Structure formats: C-alpha cells, structure tokens
Amino acid sequence: MNSNPPSVIVVGAGAGGDATAIGLRKQGFEGTVTLIGRESERPYERPQLSKQFLAATSNLERVFLHPEGEYERLGIEYLAEQTAVGGSLNDHCLRLDSGRTIPFDRLVLATGSTPRMLPDVPRAANILTLRSLQDAIVVKEQLEDANRILIVGAGFIGAEVASSARTLGKDVILVELAETPLERVLGRDVGQVYALMHRDHGVDLRLGTSVTHWATNNGLLTGVDFSDGSAVNVDLALIAVGATPNVDLAAELGLDVGPNGVRVDETLQAAPGIYAIGDIAAHRHPVFGRRIRVEHWQVAQRQGTSVAASIAGEPTPYTELPWFWSDQYGINLQYVGHAAGFDTSITRGNLEAESFSVFYLSDDVLDATLSVNDGRSGRFSRDLISNRISIPEEALATMVDPSTDLRELVRNLGVKT
Numbered sequence: 001m002n003s004n005p006p007s008v009i010v011v012g013a014g015a016g017g018d019a020t021a022i023g024l025r026k027q028g029f030e031g032t033v034t035l036i037g038r039e040s041e042r043p044y045e046r047p048q049l050s051k052q053f054l055a056a057t058s059n060l061e062r063v064f065l066h067p068e069g070e071y072e073r074l075g076i077e078y079l080a081e082q083t084a085v086g087g088s089l090n091d092h093c094l095r096l097d098s099g100r101t102i103p104f105d106r107l108v109l110a111t112g113s114t115p116r117m118l119p120d121v122p123r124a125a126n127i128l129t130l131r132s133l134q135d136a137i138v139v140k141e142q143l144e145d146a147n148r149i150l151i152v153g154a155g156f157i158g159a160e161v162a163s164s165a166r167t168l169g170k171d172v173i174l175v176e177l178a179e180t181p182l183e184r185v186l187g188r189d190v191g192q193v194y195a196l197m198h199r200d201h202g203v204d205l206r207l208g209t210s211v212t213h214w215a216t217n218n219g220l221l222t223g224v225d226f227s228d229g230s231a232v233n234v235d236l237a238l239i240a241v242g243a244t245p246n247v248d249l250a251a252e253l254g255l256d257v258g259p260n261g262v263r264v265d266e267t268l269q270a271a272p273g274i275y276a277i278g279d280i281a282a283h284r285h286p287v288f289g290r291r292i293r294v295e296h297w298q299v300a301q302r303q304g305t306s307v308a309a310s311i312a313g314e315p316t317p318y319t320e321l322p323w324f325w326s327d328q329y330g331i332n333l334q335y336v337g338h339a340a341g342f343d344t345s346i347t348r349g350n351l352e353a354e355s356f357s358v359f360y361l362s363d364d365v366l367d368a369t370l371s372v373n374d375g376r377s378g379r380f381s382r383d384l385i386s387n388r389i390s391i392p393e394e395a396l397a398t399m400v401d402p403s404t405d406l407r408e409l410v411r412n413l414g415v416k417t
Contacts, residue, residue: 013037023308
C-alpha cells in the first residue's frame with residue numbers, strides 16, 4: 001500500500017483554485033500540488049478589475065494575489081497557459097492541450113465561467129467583455145481614448161464599469177432589457193434605487209431597451225440603434241450580460257453536470273476525491289437544503305480553502321453563507337445569504353438615504369440580507385439566516401426600525417451569536 005501523500009491537481013487558477021493550492025500547504029499537506037491556469041499571468045483579484053483597477057485607483061501589481069515566485073517557494077507546480085481537455089477518472093489522469101498527461105490522486109475543478117456574448121453582436125476591436133485581467137487591460141486602454149461608452153447589461157459588472165467610467169469623466173449609456181436593474185436579485189424597490197443612483201451620476205440609463213442594430217466601419221463599432229427608435233454614436237461597447245459556467249471538462253470526465261452546473265454534495269465532492277468549486281459548482285448547501293450556484297469571487301475562494309482542509313484531513317461539509325459586495329460611486333453594497341425566490345422583503349431604514357438594509361424572507365425564514373452602507377445589519381443577520389428559524393411577526397415589525405438593536409433581537413429569538 002502506498003503511504004506517500006496523495007498528489008492533487010487543481011484546474012483553474014482563479015480565486016478558488018489559488019485558495020485550494022495555497023490552502024493545502026497551509027494545512028501542512030506534503031503531497032504534490034499542481035495548479036493549472038489558462039492565462040499567462042499569475043492569479044489575481046478579479047473584483048478589482050471592474051472597480052479599482054479600471055478607475056485607476058489600483059495599479060497592476062496590486063491586483064495580483066501573491067508576490068512573484070510564491071508558488072515555487074511553497075512547492076506548488078504552476079502551469080500557466082495550459083488547458084485541461086480530458087482525462088480518465090478511472091485511471092486518475094488528466095490530459096492537457098499540450099499533449100501532456102498528469103496523474104492525480106485528488107482532483108479539484110475550479111474552471112470558472114466565460115462571459116456571454118449576444119448572438120447578433122458583430123466582431124469589432126472595440127466591442128469587449130470583461131472577465132480576465134487581459135480583458136481589463138484592453139478595456140482600460142480603450143477607455144482612455146473613448147468619450148462615449150455603451151454598456152449592455154446593468155448587472156453588477158455593467159453597473160460597476162459604468163461607475164468607474166463616470167469617475168473617469170466618460171459619457172456612459174447603460175442599456176438593460178429588464179424594466180429595473182438587478183430586480184431578479186435585489187427586488188424592484190432596490191433596483192429602482194440603483195437606477196436613480198446611476199442617473200444622478202450622469203449615466204444615460206435606458207431600461208426595457210435593447211440594441212437592434214450595430215454599425216461598424218473598418219472593423220470598429222461606430223454606433224448603435226435601440227429598440228426605442230433612437231440611435232447614438234459610440235466609441236466603445238462593453239457586453240455585460242452574464243456568464244456561462246465552464247463545465248466542458250467536467251462533462252468530458254463523466255461527472256454529473258446539470259443545467260445549473262456540476263452537481264456536488266455538501267462537501268463539494270462531485271465524485272469520491274473529485275471536487276468542483278466556484279462558478280461551476282451546483283452545491284447542495286447544508287444551510288439552505290437546496291442546490292445553489294454562486295458566481296462570486298469570495299465564495300470560490302472560501303470553497304477552495306474548505307476543499308484544501310478536506311483533502312488534508314477529512315471531507316467536511318461547506319456551510320459558509322454566500323457573501324459578495326459591490327462598490328458604485330463610493331456606495332458600498334453587501335449581500336449575505338441566498339434568496340432563490342423570496343416572498344417577503346422588509347426594508348430597514350430609508351431607501352432614499354443610501355444607508356439601509358433589506359431582509360429577504362421565504363415563509364418568515366430569513367434567506368438573505370442586502371446592506372447598503374450598513375454592514376452591521378448584514379453581520380448580525382448571519383446567525384438568523386444560518387439557524388433557519390421562523391421569525392415571529394412582531395419581531396419582523398421591529399426589524400424595520402434602524403434604532404432596533406439587531407444583536408439583541410437575535411438573542412431574544414434564542415439564537416446564539
């Protein structure tokens with residue numbers, strides 16, 4: 001019987017893959033660790049790309065997660081500009097596009113996602129998406145010479161880029177097919193707050209609108225026509241209409257891939273010794289009792305840390321609540337939990353004051369909390385969300401008052417903090 005520590009291959013050098021590889025060494029794991037990344041750069045902090053990096057408040061070096069040479073120092077083999085294209089779970093080997101085959105004992109898939117492109121968009125050098133560091137560098141370079149920017153999609157990426165571009169003094173047209181931005185995630189009332197915020201900062205926000213024609217000349221976009229009958233000239237367009245999880249490798253390996261990603265158990269295992277994390281993982285979350293897939297950087301990072309601990313020790317359920325944040329025009333949004341389809345939302349504070357929280361509930365059980373410039377409410381919501389208790393009507397009524405001590409309310413409901 002082989003008593004040597006197992007070898008681990010981590011596919012994907014984003015937040016989840018990096019956290020897995022680094023976490024293994026922090027856990028004292030002595031086996032072979034190989035990290036495979038498609039990009040030429042070492043791993044970096046993706047949330048900065050649409051915020052600090054694009055708005056020129058953070059330089060390139062501050063984007064990277066670790067100093068040059070950190071993987072070598074930790075004994076991690078980092079294979080840059082490589083793509084895993086197949087392999088065999090039975091034979092415990094992975095095949096790269098270079099033709100190299102690597103054996104493994106444990107495999108972690110952290111392959112991330114790819115930006116969606118609208119079907120009728122032409123190829124043009126100034127029609128861009130934003131996912132990678134190279135994407136961000138190109139967007140940043142073109143922003144310098146552009147005056148009018150078109151952003152298609154008012155989700156978090158589109159909204160953050162709009163904020164960064166306005167900070168740089170650019171004219172911004174933000175187009176969204178829905179009648180309210182972020183309505184599916186945050187609800188209509190909060191979506192309307194963000195719509196007003198962008199308009200107050202000079203964004204030409206067009207809701208319920210789509211692009212019907214793209215005009216190009218010599219390989220460059222010059223203008224667009226909208227479904228409302230108007231037309232504008234633009235210097236640069238960013239398509240920000242979501243992303244598709246990269247599940248091709250998981251499917252090629254024969255893992256259980258559904259319409260919402262790679263199905264994994266409570267410990268993030270897709271099969272014995274095979275893990276999937278981050279954007280591709282349809283995780284059966286122990287707290288919510290349902291599968292959830294979350295496309296946020298911090299979730300991938302925390303899942304990677306959890307998987308590292310499981311590989312170095314015993315598989316352990318991943319119970320941490322999803323959390324993400326967004327900064328737009330200096331206003332901080334934080335969201336904790338996962339509201340798949342809430343039936344009640346309760347606002348704490350004044351939506352017009354740009355300092356409030358919204359609690360999202362299903363059957364009087366708190367699923368998620370959104371906090372805008374009110375991180376304290378989000379912190380004290382975590383225990384309520386995790387304990388899955390039904391909140392009495394009288395307690396719900398007190399939550400709307402910002403002067404209510406949420407910590408005391410949580411204790412009164414019998415939840416230990």
